[in-house]
Amino acid sequence: MENFSQIESDILSKIKNINDRKSYESIKTEIFGKKGIITELFKKIGSLDQSQRKDFASKLNSLKTKATELLENKLENFDQSEINKKLKNEKIDVTLPGRTYFTGKIHPVSQVIDEVTSIFSEIGFSVEEGPDVENEYYNFSALNTPENHPARDMHDTFYLSNSKDLLLRTHTSPVQIRTMLKSKPPFKIIAPGRTYRHDSDQTHSPMFHQLEGLHIDKNINMGHLKGCLYYFVKKFFEVEKVKIRFRPSHFPFTEPSAEVDIGYKIQDGKIKIGEGDKWLEILGCGMVHPQVLKNVKVNPKQYQGYAFGVGIDRLAMLKYGINDLRAFFESDIRWLEFYGFDPLDVPTNYRGLSR
Numbered sequence: 001m002e003n004f005s006q007i008e009s010d011i012l013s014k015i016k017n018i019n020d021r022k023s024y025e026s027i028k029t030e031i032f033g034k035k036g037i038i039t040e041l042f043k044k045i046g047s048l049d050q051s052q053r054k055d056f057a058s059k060l061n062s063l064k065t066k067a068t069e070l071l072e073n074k075l076e077n078f079d080q081s082e083i084n085k086k087l088k089n090e091k092i093d094v095t096l097p098g099r100t101y102f103t104g105k106i107h108p109v110s111q112v113i114d115e116v117t118s119i120f121s122e123i124g125f126s127v128e129e130g131p132d133v134e135n136e137y138y139n140f141s142a143l144n145t146p147e148n149h150p151a152r153d154m155h156d157t158f159y160l161s162n163s164k165d166l167l168l169r170t171h172t173s174p175v176q177i178r179t180m181l182k183s184k185p186p187f188k189i190i191a192p193g194r195t196y197r198h199d200s201d202q203t204h205s206p207m208f209h210q211l212e213g214l215h216i217d218k219n220i221n222m223g224h225l226k227g228c229l230y231y232f233v234k235k236f237f238e239v240e241k242v243k244i245r246f247r248p249s250h251f252p253f254t255e256p257s258a259e260v261d262i263g264y265k266i267q268d269g270k271i272k273i274g275e276g277d278k279w280l281e282i283l284g285c286g287m288v289h290p291q292v293l294k295n296v297k298v299n300p301k302q303y304q305g306y307a308f309g310v311g312i313d314r315l316a317m318l319k320y321g322i323n324d325l326r327a328f329f330e331s332d333i334r335w336l337e338f339y340g341f342d343p344l345d346v347p348t349n350y351r352g353l354s355r
């Protein structure tokens with residue numbers, strides 16, 4: 001008969017040395033497999049003497065129990081240490097700062113168009129659009145601009161090279177014509193968009209933005225125009241007291257016509273709107289010329305109204321203290337980072353508009 005205690009201590013030390021799942025599997029087979037040590041010992045029982053059999057079987061059984069228990073413990077430890085390892089590696093540190101990622105910015109021109117649109121929609125204006133490429137009829141003739149008017153000159157207007165008729169619109173006023181031709185009065189619309197002129201310096205760019213306004217109804221007079229513009233300037237610049245000046249002017253499509261200046265001063269290097277003795281032109285306006293109404297089949301004896309055209313880029317420069325217009329269109333990402341608006345963090349003043 002083999003030395004049972006020797007076998008027992010061999011088995012136990014094998015189990016003790018198990019240190020990973022792989023060695024666990026192979027040791028388990030070595031002990032309990034088909035030809036495993038304990039399996040073989042069980043097979044031996046039958047060949048033993050009656051006198052030895054009982055004692056051997058009971059020792060073998062308790063060895064089997066012990067080895068099984070120890071193996072199970074090992075397995076549990078593996079599970080536990082794997083869980084601990086996972087917990088350690090997958091721990092989320094909520095105090096870590098979030099990953100920064102690049103967010104786009106809203107261009108000041110888009111921002112101002114949104115603000116202005118929101119202000120005018122509060123008082124009943126709806127939004128219209130027109131094409132950037134216009135023809136002479138919509139841009140000039142229908143707007144009562146004579147053939148020999150200087151604005152029609154090649155030096156002022158970009159004509160498309162393959163056409164005598166097509167041009168890049170020089171103002172948003174053709175949208176007045178398009179709007180009035182497609183339906184019946186009353187009209188109360190604004191039309192923001194790109195406009196083009198042969199011009200480039202610190203305050204002029206060959207492409208710039210305007211917002212057209214048109215209000216036609218029965219009994220609309222210049223008082224309505226004034227009230228509307230005062231309301232707009234106060235809301236846009238967020239000032240209670242505004243100084244506005246209506247300067248007599250001339251546009252072929254309005255009569256009388258005016259240009260509107262806004263009073264401002266420079267305080268601590270910043271523009272302050274509504275005070276001081278400096279003036280800045282922000283828009284052109286007037287009562288729509290009867291000939292324009294006739295051109296679009298609206299009876300000027302029944303309907304009249306006002307129109308205005310605001311320089312959007314000018315407004316953005318004034319409100320947000322930007323002094324070179326050309327930078328607006330250079331697509332410098334650093335400029336946009338600085339002057340642009342966070343899409344998720346709309347400035348409080350803008351939020352305040354809808355009250």
Ligand code: PHE
Binds near residue numbers: 171172284307
């Ligand atoms: N279209 C004119 C301009 O571009 C502005 C304007 C619009 C004037 C509507 C009167 C009425 O200068």
